[in-house]
Amino acid sequence: MSTTVASVQFEPVFGAVDSNIERMEKLTREASAKGAKLVVFPELCTSGYMFSSRSEAYAYAQPANGETYRIIQELCSQLGVYVVYGFPERSEDNALYNSAALVGPxxxxxxYRKNHLWNEExxxxxxxxxxxxxxxxxxxKLSMLICYDGWFPESFRECALGGADIICMPTNWVPIPGQREGEQAMATILAMSNAHENGLFVIAADRVGVEREQPFIGQSVIVDHTGWLLSGPASDQHEQILYADIDSGTARRQRCWNNFNTPLRDRRPDQYSRSVSRPI
Amino acid sequence: MSTTVASVQFEPVFGAVDSNIERMEKLTREASAKGAKLVVFPELCTSGYMFSSRSEAYAYAQPANGETYRIIQELCSQLGVYVVYGFPERSEDNALYNSAALVGPxxxxxxYRKNHLWNEExxxxxxxxxxxxxxxxxxxKLSMLICYDGWFPESFRECALGGADIICMPTNWVPIPGQREGEQAMATILAMSNAHENGLFVIAADRVGVEREQPFIGQSVIVDHTGWLLSGPASDQHEQILYADIDSGTARRQRCWNNFNTPLRDRRPDQYSRSVSRPI
Incomplete structure (x- = not known):
């Protein structure tokens, strides 16, 4: 039984939390009307990304079960859908995290709290x-990763070894060193290879636009458990919703490749002596 | 100071050890004449790949410092080059390994003994x-990986955390599940993403041809430390030598991306709780 999933590439407006959430609501209704049961939004899409001070980030942050959650949850309940979105989380003890929430009916x-922080985050x-x-x-089984987490194969492995079938990846991809003009974005190549290596789906929802002089590259993708693109890359400029039909049963069925090899079980932790210690 | 490196895609003949080594000698001379200082050959290129019994594999296997080594070493000494080649290794206690040797002047x-064995290996x-x-x-600093090792990001991480600048990867890539007609081979996409994630060069030398009904896919590549192709993919049918100029200093210099991020040092082993244990 396959499920329709959606990656919503959109452009949040910095600091306009109420209207960003209104737009998320509208886009979720649009995706749901097309049959989507799981809808993934970009990183920090309630607030925008380019904070200039901690107090500014603090002002836009909410508890995971705060006002934004309540609005999204009511929508999920009404439509019978699952929504993943990135938001600045304020913990009970006032720490801030770059987080993603999975909300269902x-x-x-x-x-999920982003484990690998990028630059001035x-x-x-x-x-x-x-x-x-x-x-x-x-x-x-769903996991979440956020943007720069996708540069660490350990992120995908941790999810896969926990049994994840689908990685929901809110992201705010920026131009990176070494990217070649006219070639597929390395960010999406990483999503493909990690999907393949772990036999799971990746739904990456990026933003577009320029915020406080920082450009974002769009090119959202939905990746098959074989590593190939099911949908996208989306535009590098415009808002766009990607759709795909996926079946976690197919991914699980195909994780055994032959009489000897099930890649996820062929790891050799007894020979991985260096990667268990921190190099700095 | 850049160094010219070569990936030699060729077709060994099963069981014809002497003539395979003669061909390797000729191809090394050709690459050296074009300035190559490091020459990488495919997996099990001295013997061929499709063994039908252990006694057959045993018959073609040699100690790492055996006759094949002596011939290659004399060549390296004469030409002032480094050669990496795959061979069936027989250990002192008569165990067989799918190995690669790095021989210098x-x-x-x-x-290197292949850590992740594929299928009937x-x-x-x-x-x-x-x-x-x-x-x-x-x-x-050079490391070696062999074929299916390339499906495990842990392989590249282990080398990178040991300080490797260049991964020499003898391979015998076969068609795999999910590969799409007309798309770049997933094997080479994995090489690109792992080169990018670890900031190191990958020289993958594949074979071509069909051996005992098993086809091999060619498409050897040399990958930059940024993850982009420097040379290849080579033909999926024909023998071919790829060349590229690489500089390990450049890779090291560019591993710091900004004031906050040096990807190899941004790992979060304290949060990688599942990948240190074996899942089966």
Whole structure:
């Protein structure tokens, strides 16, 4: 039984939390009307990304079960859909995290705190402290990763070893060193290879536009468990919703490749002596 | 100071060890004449790949410092080059390994035993037991990986965390599940993403041809430390030598991306709780 999933590439307006959430609501209704059961939004899409001070980030942050959650949850309940979105999270003890929430018809199902912070995020946010949660849902086991997490194959492995079938990846991809003009974005090549290596789906929802002089590259993708693109790359300039039909059963069925090889089980931790220690 | 490196895609003849080595000698001379200082050959290129019994594999296997080594070493000494080649290794206690040797002008510099065995290799070979060696040379720190190792990001990470600048990857890539007609081979996409994630060069030398009904896909590549192709993919049918000029200093200089991020140092082992244990 396949499920329709959607990656919503859109352009949040910095600081306009109320209208960003109104737009998310409208886009979720649009995706749901096309049959989507799981809808993924970009990183920090409620607030925008380019904070200039911690107090500014603090002002836009909310608890994971705060006002934004309540609005999105009511929508999920009404439409019978699952929504993943990135938001600045304020913890009970006032720490800030660059987080993603998985909300379903019945409530808040999971929160992921970005483990690998990019650039000046380190000025405002704390690095994640809750590992890589895997959440059971009716459509399979879901995990979340955020943007720069995608540069670390360890991120995908942690999710896969926890049994994840689908990675929901809110992102705010920026231009990176070495990217070649006219070639597929390296960010999406990483999503493909990690999907392939782990036999799971990746739904990457990026933003577009320029915010406080920082350009974002769009090119959202939905990747098959074989590593090939099911949908996208989306435009590098415009808002766009990508759709694909996926089946977590197919991914699980095909994880055994022959009589000897099931790649996820062929790891050799006894020979991985260096990667268990921190190099600095 | 850049170094010219070569990936030699060729078609060994099964069981014809003497003539395979003669061809390797000729191809090394050709690459050296074009300025190559490091020459990489495919997996099991001295013997061929499709063994039908352990006794057959045993018959073609040699110690790492055996007759094949002596011929290649004399050549390296004469030409002042480094050669990496795949061969069936027979250990002192008669175990067989699918190995690669790094031979230089001064002798045997390193042996790598394939850690992730593919399909029926498990009938004839033991899985590697020596981790992922990193070898200091005048052109940088070199590691070796073999074919299916490339499906495990842990392989590249182990080399990178040991300081490797260049991964020499003898391979015998076969068609895999999910590969799409007319698209770049997933094997080479994995090489690109792992080069990018670790900021190191990958020289993948594949074979071509059909051996005992098993086709091989060619498409050898040399990948930059940014993840982009420097040379290749080579033909999927024909023998071919790829060349590229690489500089390990450039890779090291560019591993710091901004004031906050040096990807190799941004790992979060404290949050990688699942990948340190074996899932089966």
């Amino acid at each position: 019945t409530g808040l199902l999971g929160v 380190a000025l405002y946010f704390e690095p994640g402290d809750k590992g890589f949660p895997v959440v059971n849902t009716e459509i399979g | 001064t002798g045997l510099l390193g042996v 498990a009938l004839y070979f033991e899985p590697g037991d020596k981790g992922f060696p990193v070898v200091n040379t005048e052109i940088g």
